[in-house]
Amino acid sequence: MSSTARPPVAAVRAAHGSRLVVASGQVATRDGELIAEGLVGDTVDLPTAGECARQCALNVIEAVRAELGGLDAVTAVLRLTVYVASAPGLREQHLVADAATDVMLERFGARGKHARAAIGVAGLPLGSPVEVDAMFLVSDAPGRRA
Template identity: 55%
Template sequence: MVGSQTNPDMQRPSGRSNSVTERLTDLGLTLPQAVRPSHLFVPALTVDGLVTTSGQVPVKNGVLLAQGMVGLDVDLATAQDCARQCVLNGLAAIREEAGDLERVAAVTKLLVFVATGPGFTEQSAVADAASGLLLELFGDSAVHVRSAIGVVALPRQAPVEIELAATIRP
């Protein structure tokens, strides 16, 4: 990678399937349909080859996986599951925008918001679940920059909200 060093823990293991779709299947995961926002914005937008998603909350089959504040109402393991679901929802939005996840050249940024109770300081541990899933799916192409931010509240009382950015091949 130009201008940076790759963390050796972030390498895709050998012997993995080649396509993102195959890796999803290998992991027993299914990409949902992109969630349609109920407001005046789109799930994802591409400008000059960079697709950026709107914030994705952990909705699966139309229902939030959890509600409340991490460290009070939601434990760390559940928050990590929520982060992984947010990534799947974000990838669904990218697939809809780009037409195919195989067009993703690189995941460039992950922005993770965690609704937290007082004293909770493990926002990075929640974000690690999202980063880990992206690395499992995209390998070295998912080495990204990231911010993990604790907030007082998120839409619909979601414990986690994630935005993704990725470059797309023509």
């Protein structure tokens, strides 16, 4: 599974100032293609939505890596927002978001513990079932790109 981030749909992938890095929302693309398309609870099942959330989180990490020139300066994952394109009546957005949380914990260990929101929405860019954005705290370590 490739974790290479696709070129951003929006103008900004990640931006930072001071010790805060904010990664723009990343959709569920792998190797330039959407993993799935549609609404969770309709055309996209929960396991596939979880796979999408994992890839979104990997894409967020890659955007931060590209912005900082590496991940060594990341001292904490502060917050994830997980948007789930939801069919009417879907109440399992938190289960989809768990997959993105797992990626942060796997990659950053204790530094990956974060606050999180899981939000059901009517639709997302490109028809992606999931989008994830995040905030990170970084050190003032030498070598960090300004």
